[in-house]
Amino acid sequence: MTSSAHNQTLGARGESLAAAFLEERGFVILDRNWRNRYGELDLIALDRGALVAVEVKTRSGRGYGSPLSAITARKAGRLRRLLLDWAREHRTRASELRVDAIGITLGPSGAPGIDHLRGIL
Template sequence: MAAKDDLGRYGEELVARRLAAAGWQVLDRNWRGTRGELDLVAMDGSELVVVEVKTRSGPGYGHPAEAVTAAKLARLRRLTGQWLAEHDVRPASVRVDVVAVRTDRDDARVEHLRGVL
């Protein structure tokens, strides 16, 4: 397994634990649709939130959230529609959040960007 895959899993696990500790209900992790994957799907109260997690081990590739392009957001929108069609969940509203995780040795900094879509 590639080191970047391990890093990505680490970031997703860290974010899932933080969301659960904040009272969110994590409904799905690494859900695969026909054209991609949703990292996390959770309920924040009555709102369905699709969470895209981007993790970087240092500043060499820029801020993690910069990797979420307009094309990626469009794909997330389509995948969210597919997820909703396949699950019996009727949220009051839906949003997409991006969580940027930067790790430096044993420290992780997490930045939660709400409602990017």
């Protein structure tokens, strides 16, 4: 498997784990991998009236540090703008717009480590 294919497979697995994690906590997943010319949102969800863009970062070990360290303030700002675009396109109103991040670390034991940060912006 090429490095690019491995990363895509790893990312898709992480997004599925993140969606299940959020649904177990009462979130409603509205969309996955939505994109426009400015970028992509991994997950869009509703959390008790709040419209939430969720950035998912997945690593297959801690060799490159925490998955969440890859999300900069600049990236979080871009995610918020993308969420506004998604809301306009889907004519969706919400009491709040929020950007969350989920970091997933897949270890050799197979059990994923999941960190969820709410409101990273």
